[in-house]
Amino acid sequence: xxxxxxxxxxxxxxxxxxxxxxxxxxxxxxxxxxxxxxxxxxxxxxxxxxxxxxxxxxxxxxxxxxxxxxxxxxxxxxxxxxxxxxxxxxxxxxxxxxxxxxxxxxxxxxxxxxxxxxxxxxxxxxxxxxxxxxxxxxxxxxxxxxxxxxxxxxxxxxxxxxxxxxxxxxxxxxxxxxxxxxxxxxxxxxxxxxxxxxxxxxxxxxxxxxxxxxxxxxxxxxxxxxxxxxxxxxxxxxxxxxxxxxxxxxxxxxxxxxxxxxxxxxxxxxxxxxxxxxxxxxxxxxxxxxxxxxxxxxxxxxxxxxxxxxxxxxxxxxxxxxxxxxxxxxxxxxxxxxxxxxxxxxxxxxxxxxxxxxxxxxxxxxxxxxxxxxxxxxxxxxxxxxxxxxxxxxxxxxxxxxxxxxxxxxxxxxxxxxxxxxxxxxxxxxxxxxxxxxxxxxxxxxxxxxxxxxxxxxxxxxxxxxxxxxxxxxxxxxxxxxxxxxxxxxxxxxxxxxxxxxxxxxxxxx
Amino acid sequence: xxxxxxxxxxxxxxxxxxxxxxxxxxxxxxxxxxxxxxxxxxxxxxxxxxxxxxxxxxxxxxxxxxxxxxxxxxxxxxxxxxxxxxxxxxxxxxxxxxxxxxxxxxxxxxxxxxxxxxxxxxxxxxxxxxxxxxxxxxxxxxxxxxxxxxxxxxxxxxxxxxxxxxxxxxxxxxxxxxxxxxxxxxxxxxxxxxxxxxxxxxxxxxxxxxxxxxxxxxxxxxxxxxxxxxxxxxxxxxxxxxxxxxxxxxxxxxxxxxxxxxxxxxxxxxxxxxxxxxxxxxxxxxxxxxxxxxxxxxxxxxxxxxxxxxxxxxxxxxxxxxxxxxxxxxxxxxxxxxxxxxxxxxxxxxxxxxxxxxxx
Numbered sequence: 001x002x003x004x005x006x007x008x009x010x011x012x013x014x015x016x017x018x019x020x021x022x023x024x025x026x027x028x029x030x031x032x033x034x035x036x037x038x039x040x041x042x043x044x045x046x047x048x049x050x051x052x053x054x055x056x057x058x059x060x061x062x063x064x065x066x067x068x069x070x071x072x073x074x075x076x077x078x079x080x081x082x083x084x085x086x087x088x089x090x091x092x093x094x095x096x097x098x099x100x101x102x103x104x105x106x107x108x109x110x111x112x113x114x115x116x117x118x119x120x121x122x123x124x125x126x127x128x129x130x131x132x133x134x135x136x137x138x139x140x141x142x143x144x145x146x147x148x149x150x151x152x153x154x155x156x157x158x159x160x161x162x163x164x165x166x167x168x169x170x171x172x173x174x175x176x177x178x179x180x181x182x183x184x185x186x187x188x189x190x191x192x193x194x195x196x197x198x199x200x201x202x203x204x205x206x207x208x209x210x211x212x213x214x215x216x217x218x219x220x221x222x223x224x225x226x227x228x229x230x231x232x233x234x235x236x237x238x239x240x241x242x243x244x245x246x247x248x249x250x251x252x253x254x255x256x257x258x259x260x261x262x263x264x265x266x267x268x269x270x271x272x273x274x275x276x277x278x279x280x281x282x283x284x285x286x287x288x289x290x291x292x293x294x295x296x297x298x299x300x301x302x303x304x305x306x307x308x309x310x311x312x313x314x315x316x317x318x319x320x321x322x323x324x325x326x327x328x329x330x331x332x333x334x335x336x337x338x339x340x341x342x343x344x345x346x347x348x349x350x351x352x353x354x355x356x357x358x359x360x361x362x363x364x365x366x367x368x369x370x371x372x373x374x375x376x377x378x379x380x381x382x383x384x385x386x387x388x389x390x391x392x393x394x395x396x397x398x399x400x401x402x403x404x405x406x407x408x409x410x411x412x413x414x415x416x417x418x419x420x421x422x423x424x425x426x427x428x429x430x431x432x433x434x435x436x437x438x439x440x441x442x443x444x445x446x447x448x449x450x451x452x453x454x455x456x457x458x459x460x461x462x463x464x465x466x467x468x469x470x471x472x473x474x475x476x477x478x479x480x481x482x483x484x485x486x487x488x489x490x491x492x493x494x495x496x497x498x499x500x501x502x503x504x505x506x507x508x509x510x
Numbered sequence: 511x512x513x514x515x516x517x518x519x520x521x522x523x524x525x526x527x528x529x530x531x532x533x534x535x536x537x538x539x540x541x542x543x544x545x546x547x548x549x550x551x552x553x554x555x556x557x558x559x560x561x562x563x564x565x566x567x568x569x570x571x572x573x574x575x576x577x578x579x580x581x582x583x584x585x586x587x588x589x590x591x592x593x594x595x596x597x598x599x600x601x602x603x604x605x606x607x608x609x610x611x612x613x614x615x616x617x618x619x620x621x622x623x624x625x626x627x628x629x630x631x632x633x634x635x636x637x638x639x640x641x642x643x644x645x646x647x648x649x650x651x652x653x654x655x656x657x658x659x660x661x662x663x664x665x666x667x668x669x670x671x672x673x674x675x676x677x678x679x680x681x682x683x684x685x686x687x688x689x690x691x692x693x694x695x696x697x698x699x700x701x702x703x704x705x706x707x708x709x710x711x712x713x714x715x716x717x718x719x720x721x722x723x724x725x726x727x728x729x730x731x732x733x734x735x736x737x738x739x740x741x742x743x744x745x746x747x748x749x750x751x752x753x754x755x756x757x758x759x760x761x762x763x764x765x766x767x768x769x770x771x772x773x774x775x776x777x778x779x780x781x782x783x784x785x786x787x788x789x790x791x792x793x794x795x796x797x798x799x800x801x802x803x804x805x806x807x808x809x810x811x812x813x814x815x816x817x818x819x820x821x822x823x824x825x826x827x828x829x830x831x832x833x834x835x836x837x838x839x840x841x842x843x844x845x846x847x848x849x850x851x852x853x854x855x856x857x858x859x860x861x862x863x864x865x866x867x868x869x870x
Contacts, residue, residue, distance in 0.1 A: 324746070325749030328749070334747075338743075341741040342741070342743045342747055343744070345744045347740050347741075348740065352733070356737065359730070368729050370728055370730060
């Protein structure tokens with residue numbers, strides 16, 4: 001029996017980078033095959049070529065033994081290749097059924113389509129009401145729409161791009177059930193991820209990429225997470241070093257009854273949030289994306305100002321009425337989730353990006369004029385201390401890879417020695433090596449006496465990093481608990497909240 | 511066969527500055543072809559419009575005084591456009607600056623003293639800024655599109671001129687002509703080169719451009735304009751208020767348009783006349799873009815546009831080209847510039863729409 005998909009010597013070159021260098025591997029029918037690698041290792045480029053979004057410069061793609069060229073995604077779907085992207089393309093104001101109908105290559109009467117959708121859902125145990133409006137669905141449910149959309153085409157190969165990054169642990173388990181059922185029926189799955197325990201739990205084979213090259217093809221069940229991670233980054237993994245016997249000090253950041261107003265149509269506001277972070281403490285906030293994390297970060301950083309001066313206070317000093325500049329002067333720095341266009345300006349040089357947040361704390365402004373020398377010196381220090389791969393302070397932020405830009409942004413804030421640092425998704429899209437460095441710098445900052453708030457969707461990260469953990473759901477924050485006392489299951493249930501799981505059970509497939 | 515625009519990894523810096531030059535060259539070539547096709551001497555037209563003003567030294571002073579208001583307004587617009595504040599109504603602010611200065615000149619008629627001219631200039635700047643404050647107010651308070659409001663206010667300002675010079679400000683000795691009386695000596699802008707018509711506005715324009723360049727590249731104000739324009743979300747994160755930026759951008763661009771207006775009244779016109787609005791405010795939009803929204807670039811762009819104004823007049827008399835030809839050439843410059851900018855940022859790629867083969 002020929003391989004379902006076989007790649008031989010695939011090479012793809014972009015100006016200045018070799019994204020894929022002579023990559024060869026094969027996927028058997030019914031196999032769940034992991035594609036593993038750090039950010040920038042070339043995973044996305046590779047699957048984009050399989051799905052016809054890009055064309056390889058060299059090499060051959062064989063489908064069921066036949067050499068093919070995939071001209072575009074439509075041709076890929078015709079062959080039986082489906083793909084579920086990390087970012088969904090759904091219209092929030094339309095229903096599930098309408099969204100699926102819009103994505104079909106051929107027009108199918110809505111009644112017939114609904115019957116087919118219900119059939120696919122019951123076959124694979126995907127719970128979803130086709131007449132619900134997308135805006136009312138949780139992220140996990142939205143992902144199910146994308147999966148149903150792909151399954152309607154009866155694919156022989158399903159490509160899943162980082163599917164679990166937005167799911168609760170329970171939702172991840174449900175997804176895995178669906179994928180296992182699919183595989184049992186002979187559909188091959190190409191599963192892109194960098195979460196090693198998931199790959200160990202789900203996949204039959206793992207192909208590891210590093211710097212565009214194939215490093216190893218292995219059986220993940222025979223490997224440890226650590227051994228795969230080390231193959232992925234090509235070096236030994238460093239553990240977080242914590243000072244022994246450290247104790248948490250006095251309350252530093254006190255947030256009391258903080259609320260924001262709903263602005264955007266589908267934006268979740270913060271609803272009556274209170275918590276305290278002590279000197280030396282790393283306070284984690286878990287939650288599924290879209291539960292008010294952005295509003296919380298903005299309300300803490302000062303982008304959204306409060307009406308109540310006591311809503312946010314450092315060392316008892318009220319900051320609620322101040323804007324970001326005012327709060328920074330009092331020692332509160334923040335890093336929002338979105339790097340491009342929010343935490344940094346892509347078209348600006350790194351030096352100019354340092355002026356964005358460090359100008360007052362580090363004296364880069366005199367009489368309204370910018371001291372560009374000071375900005376340049378500081379940026380050079382950030383680049384050196386945080387091992388940012390950049391040509392220098394004059395490189396534009398847009399020319400850096402996502403991970404390097406994140407290292408720069410984290411460095412820019414941490415080297416200002418803030419007494420309170422609030423970060424959202426500190427290692428989102430960052431490779432394992434860089435993530436370890438960022439984690440270590442946060443631990444060091446806390447050890448030096450700062451209070452740190454980490455908002456993240458990555459539970460592993462929060463459990464490794466934090467002293468205390470709370471969960472945000474629909475803008476409300478759960479009670480904070482020491483991280484050693486909460487189990488993953490408990491956190492998962494809190495993350496699901498009333499939204500998500502309970503509602504999903506209401507939707508009965510026909 | 512389909513074509514698709516694909517974003518370039520990094521736009522070439524060289525091309526960013528070469529585009530304005532290419533746009534002007536393309537305008538000359540295409541302009542020559544178009545005017546030949548409709549029965550004029552196309553090459554002659556291009557020569558008269560683009561080269562005669564440069565080769566004929568007698569025309570240089572004309573270039574200077576045409577370029578000055580374009581540069582002053584263009585500098586203001588380049589600052590506002592950096593912040594993504596689209597002030598399209600510089601023509602109206604120019605008119606209001608001119609009217610405000612005229613009011614001072616008429617109120618001080620017959621008086622002497624070195625304070626009159628500075629007072630007029632101050633009134634001009636304030637007049638232009640106040641007129642630009644109207645769209646700023648509506649934008650910040652009610653989120654009304656500033657492109658529409660600033661543009662429409664231009665037409666209102668022109669009607670105001672007509673009213674004022676026909677009734678309250680009408681020259682009592684003017685034999686019924688709709689115009690104000692000639693300003694007194696103290697209210698007229700002095701010439702800086704004896705024996706020419708080059709007035710004080712020309713060095714002021716150069717000075718304005720250099721000061722603006724310094725402020726935009728070195729100050730927190732310039733940084734604020736650029737960061738709000740490039741990434742409004744990041745600007746908010748950096749502590750820059752968007753409303754404040756809109757106010758500043760509007761007041762600065764309006765104030766500079768007003769400055770150009772009063773310099774124009776006190777210089778070449780020396781009285782308010784119905785022909786005072788000469789589209790400098792609109793042409794300056796092209797100047798701002800042609801100058802890459804850089805105050806120093808605006809100096810060169812202002813001169814290029816001045817050439818087309820002066821050359822257009824030359825071509826009218828020498829080869830009978832209609833006055834509208836100047837506008838066509840100016841519009842072509844903007845068109846080619848914007849099209850060139852697209853190609854600097856994106857590449858055109860041919861996409862085949864043939865479906866995958868070999869699967870069957």
